[in-house]
Amino acid sequence: MKLTGAQILIKMIKSQGVDTIFGYPGGAVIDIYDELASNPDLRHILVRHEQGAIHAADAYSRAKGDIGVALVTSGPGATNAVTGIASAYMDSIPIVVFTGQVNSSLIGNDAFQEVDIVGITRPCTKHNYLVKKIENLARIIKEAFFIARSGRPGPVLVDLPKDVMTATIEFEEPPEVHIKSYRPTYSPNKKQLAKVVQLINKAKRPIIFSGGGVVLSKASEEITDLAKMANIPVTASLMGLGTFPASHPLWLGMPGMHGTFRANMSIGECDLMIAAGVRFDDRVTGRLEKFAPKAKIVQIDIDPTSIHKNVSVDCPIVGDCKKSLALLNQMMKRQIDQASVDARSEWIETIENWKSTMPLGYNQNEEIIKPQFVIETLHELTQGKAIITTEVGQNQMWTAQYYGFDRPNHFITSGGLGVMGFGLPAAIGAKAACPDKTVIDIAGDGSIQMNIQEMTTSLEARLPVKVVILNNRYLGMVRQWQDLFYDKRYASTNMECAPDFVKLAEAYGATGLRASKPSEVRETLKQGLATEGTVVMDFIVEREEMVYPMVPAGKSLSEMLLV
Amino acid sequence: MTIKKHILSILVDNEPGVLSRIAGLFSGRGYNIDTLSVAQTMESTASRVTMETSGDEHIVEQIIKQLHKLINVITVVDLTEKRHVKRELALIKVHAKSEHRAEILRIVDIFRCRVVDVAQDYYTIEISGNEEKLMAIMDLLTPMGIIETARTGSIALSREKTTKRT
Ligand SMILES: Cc1ncc(C[n+]2csc(CCOP(=O)(O)OP(=O)(O)O)c2C)c(N)n1
Numbered sequence: 001m002k003l004t005g006a007q008i009l010i011k012m013i014k015s016q017g018v019d020t021i022f023g024y025p026g027g028a029v030i031d032i033y034d035e036l037a038s039n040p041d042l043r044h045i046l047v048r049h050e051q052g053a054i055h056a057a058d059a060y061s062r063a064k065g066d067i068g069v070a071l072v073t074s075g076p077g078a079t080n081a082v083t084g085i086a087s088a089y090m091d092s093i094p095i096v097v098f099t100g101q102v103n104s105s106l107i108g109n110d111a112f113q114e115v116d117i118v119g120i121t122r123p124c125t126k127h128n129y130l131v132k133k134i135e136n137l138a139r140i141i142k143e144a145f146f147i148a149r150s151g152r153p154g155p156v157l158v159d160l161p162k163d164v165m166t167a168t169i170e171f172e173e174p175p176e177v178h179i180k181s182y183r184p185t186y187s188p189n190k191k192q193l194a195k196v197v198q199l200i201n202k203a204k205r206p207i208i209f210s211g212g213g214v215v216l217s218k219a220s221e222e223i224t225d226l227a228k229m230a231n232i233p234v235t236a237s238l239m240g241l242g243t244f245p246a247s248h249p250l251w252l253g254m255p256g257m258h259g260t261f262r263a264n265m266s267i268g269e270c271d272l273m274i275a276a277g278v279r280f281d282d283r284v285t286g287r288l289e290k291f292a293p294k295a296k297i298v299q300i301d302i303d304p305t306s307i308h309k310n311v312s313v314d315c316p317i318v319g320d321c322k323k324s325l326a327l328l329n330q331m332m333k334r335q336i337d338q339a340s341v342d343a344r345s346e347w348i349e350t351i352e353n354w355k356s357t358m359p360l361g362y363n364q365n366e367e368i369i370k371p372q373f374v375i376e377t378l379h380e381l382t383q384g385k386a387i388i389t390t391e392v393g394q395n396q397m398w399t400a401q402y403y404g405f406d407r408p409n410h411f412i413t414s415g416g417l418g419v420m421g422f423g424l425p426a427a428i429g430a431k432a433a434c435p436d437k438t439v440i441d442i443a444g445d446g447s448i449q450m451n452i453q454e455m456t457t458s459l460e461a462r463l464p465v466k467v468v469i470l471n472n473r474y475l476g477m478v479r480q481w482q483d484l485f486y487d488k489r490y491a492s493t494n495m496e497c498a499p500d501f502v503k504l505a506e507a508y509g510a511t512g513l514r515a516s517k518p519s520e521v522r523e524t525l526k527q528g529l530a531t532e533g534t535v536v537m538d539f540i541v542e543r544e545e546m547v548y549p550m551v552p553a554g555k556s557l558s559e560m561l562l563v
Numbered sequence: 564m565t566i567k568k569h570i571l572s573i574l575v576d577n578e579p580g581v582l583s584r585i586a587g588l589f590s591g592r593g594y595n596i597d598t599l600s601v602a603q604t605m606e607s608t609a610s611r612v613t614m615e616t617s618g619d620e621h622i623v624e625q626i627i628k629q630l631h632k633l634i635n636v637i638t639v640v641d642l643t644e645k646r647h648v649k650r651e652l653a654l655i656k657v658h659a660k661s662e663h664r665a666e667i668l669r670i671v672d673i674f675r676c677r678v679v680d681v682a683q684d685y686y687t688i689e690i691s692g693n694e695e696k697l698m699a700i701m702d703l704l705t706p707m708g709i710i711e712t713a714r715t716g717s718i719a720l721s722r723e724k725t726t727k728r729t
Contacts (some may be wrong), residue, residue, distance in 0.1 A: 123591045125632040130580075147634060181576065181637040305628040308621065444694060 002319065005134050006035040009098070012141040014042055015316075018069050020060065020432050021045070022053040026073025028100025028113065031165045038534035045432060045461045048453040055083020055422050055451070056429030057095045059412045065218060067094045067149055074100040075113030078159075079120070083419055085155050086124040090416025091239060092216060094153035096144050104132055104161040107139050118159050126154030133267030134167040139174040146177040152303040153216055170198060177356040184302060188319030193328050195315050196274070196298050201337040203272035205347045206232045207252065210555045212239030212415065213301060213321050220244065220408040222325035223276065233351055235263040237278050238396075240417045242405035247384075250349065253360070255285035257551045258397040261358035262351050264549070268293050269350070273342015276300040277321045280310040281383050281416070282553075290556030300324045345494055358562060360401055362545070369518050371395070371470040371541045374525070375402040375442065378468060386410070388440040389426040389445030392418045393477035395470045397547045399442045414491040421450025427465040428458050436528065438456040438466065446495050455508040458534045466528055467536045469501055472543045480546050484561070505536035516540040564619035568597065569643045570719050571627070572614040576635040577603055584633050585612060594618065594626050598651075598716030609637060613718045646722040652691045652715045654679070655701065658708035659686045667707060674700050685710060 003011065009032060019044045025033045036044050040247075047053040050072045072081050078099040088095050102111040107130075118130045127147050129140050140158060158473065200206060210223050214236075220243035227234045227250050234244040235252040244251060253260030254269055267273070268450070271382040273295045277417035285291040288310060298315040299307050307316040317324055355446030362372040374396055384404055389412045390396040398412055405411045412430055414422040423441035431439040441448075448469055458465050470476075475493040482490050504514030511531050521539065528537040549560040573580045580595040582601060589596050604611050616626060622642070632640045642649075659667055659681075667686060671678055676690035690700055694717070701709065 118580065119583070122580075122587050179634065181632050303632070304623065305632055309625060 021069040022056040022468035023071035028074035050080035052425035055425035059426035059429035059431040063430035067072040078117040087417040088155040094148040101161040128157040130159040186320040188324040196484040206272035208234040209275040210236040210240040210243045211278030214243040217321040219322035242408040245406040246404040262354035287556040389423040391423040395444040440466045501538040510534040514538040569581040577610045613667040649719040656710040
């Protein structure tokens with residue numbers, strides 16, 4: 001059967017099990033859009049800015065535990081997508097981004113809306129392609145999906161010249177993907193795992209450190225089993241929140257710059273750290289020489305470059321987290337030293353003491369709403385079951401600290417890149433993936449303005465989301481640094497000149513609600529959650545509230561500022 | 564940790580853009596490229612990149628792992644620890660005043676290199692060897708006045724029959 005490039009593209013996307021794509025049209029992709037129009041079973045969600053399409057595809061992938069797909073035009077469409085691609089790359093999220101490109105005969109001539117997007121995105125994609133001939137199209141698309149999903153996942157970009165989309169060819173199903181230079185290691189080395197069993201049995205003060213890799217390999221059950229079986233407390237990075245239930249007594253909270261006192265103290269004192277799917281980001285480790293100084297470190301990761309990158313590791317295990325942990329658990333079951341498990345009660349008691357002397361906390365008075373109170377109340381009203389996206393800044397850190405995630409794939413945030421403007425399009429993407437879930441973007445008043453235009457997408461596509469704005473009329477997190485380290489010189493962080501978010505919501509055709517007093521918080525949240533459609537809830541909060549604890553950049557984890 | 568020179572032999576897909584992926588990796592992550600040479604291998608689908616880089620053990624380990632991670636990189640071998648032969652080619656254009664010609668030809672003879680171009684007042688000499696040899700001849704020719712030089716950067720092969728990937 002003879003097919004055009006555009007037809008092959010859509011056929012190949014569908015054959016990957018994809019039923020939703022996010023995108024924005026333009027001249028270079030008009031033939032693809034024309035073809036999409038006659039393929040209603042492939043749902044296209046029209047965003048209002050290409051950055052939104054990528055964040056939405058990213059969150060779709062995370063909420064569903066599958067792949068996300070986006071389509072944008074050449075030139076400005078492609079460059080607008082770069083921030084989203086870079087964020088997905090930092091967080092290892094599998095997405096495939098299709099970009100339009102000028103006719104292949106024009107490439108290199110500075111044609112209208114030409115940009116070398118393959119060159120621009122080389123350092124922020126797992127891999128990328130320019131399709132020069134229609135003969136290669138089907139194979140490349142299949143490879144792109146394969147690379148994005150396998151090994152350490154990540155974004156793959158495929159650049160599609162317009163003439164390749166309009167050319168025709170006799171379609172042939174491409175063979176199974178086989179790339180001789182790309183063979184990720186899934187199965188761990190069993191000898192190394194046997195060492196881990198010994199290390200665990202000997203450890204008096206072990207902790208587990210779970211990260212985004214555990215979410216990606218769907219290994220949270222294995223992490224939880226290991227922790228319970230061997231009585232080991234668990235901490236999880238921002239990307240790993242939800243891989244171990246926050247309601248469990250062995251939960252330590254998040255570590256790092258805004259980690260809990262007990263998580264950071266545990267890292268300082270532990271004699272064994274079992275790290276899975278983490279990359280020891282500087283926001284987690286603080287000063288490297290002082291990170292887990294007394295511990296033997298076991299690191300499980302599918303990407304060999306993550307091992308020994310920042311932290312030197314005593315027992316490296318290259319492999320898929322789920323496979324490795326499942327095997328480890330099997331071995332542990334047979335060889336567990338029950339006496340050492342029981343002896344850990346002392347370690348757990350120490351941790352309990354840290355928890356009760358320095359719990360997370362804030363003081364809610366009668367007059368001014370504390371942002372943490374909004375999040376705690378939201379957790380209570382949603383019973384912790386909502387999918388939460390965030391923007392970046394204090395809102396993100398308070399959410400990580402106070403929402404209490406019990407399940408994986410429910411906390412969606414731009415971790416590695418920290419992109420303001422991520423939360424709203426991400427919420428829309430998550431809603432498209434999980435239409436039966438309540439999806440809430442916890443936002444700062446600064447960040448929400450970065451992709452506010454996606455309100456329209458939410459309404460048009462009937463993907464209702466709730467936006468909770470913690471409105472402090474500051475770029476709060478930057479102001480916090482200015483407060484602590486720059487003598488309170490609030491240079492360019494005052495956001496008092498801002499739109500009325502309630503009216504703005506209404507202008508978009510959504511519902512807007514506002515709470516200014518602590519006594520209104522619960523009612524506003526209840527009403528907002530109960531109202532159908534997209535709702536913006538504007539909480540006028542304490543302007544100069546701080547995120548504590550805080551480890552100043554470059555300090556060791558034990559040097560926390562507590563209040 | 565001590566900084567050491569390493570010579571890496573990298574087999575890559577012979578595709579446009581592959582060199583820029585490698586160069587981009589080095590510039591993006593702040594690694595050094597001391598010398599670089601690239602050409603197609605016996606198989607038209609693959610090219611061999613020979614690269615000299617320097618760094619401590621930790622950095623070179625990361626460099627090798629990061630190179631492996633590039634989809635178009637087929638194998639990476641660190642030849643430094645293996646038995647290997649290494650060569651570099653240089654062209655040296657040197658002033659050849661009549662009173663110096665005999666001396667230049669004597670040097671050429673001693674170093675077993677060749678004069679490949681002769682003009683009224685200069686010679687162009689082709690020499691291959693290791694870095695020390697190249698530096699030695701340049702030192703000897705400097706007094707006559709070197710006009711310009713071109714060097715290829717090192718190429719190398721292991722002395723084993725086939726090269727195992729590391
Ligand atoms: C696109 C982008 N630009 C700038 C920053 C730097 N930045 C980090 S947090 C922050 C302040 C965020 O303010 P707001 O959204 O109001 O949230 P708050 O911290 O007040 O909760 C800024 C400017 C960023 N992370 N992303």
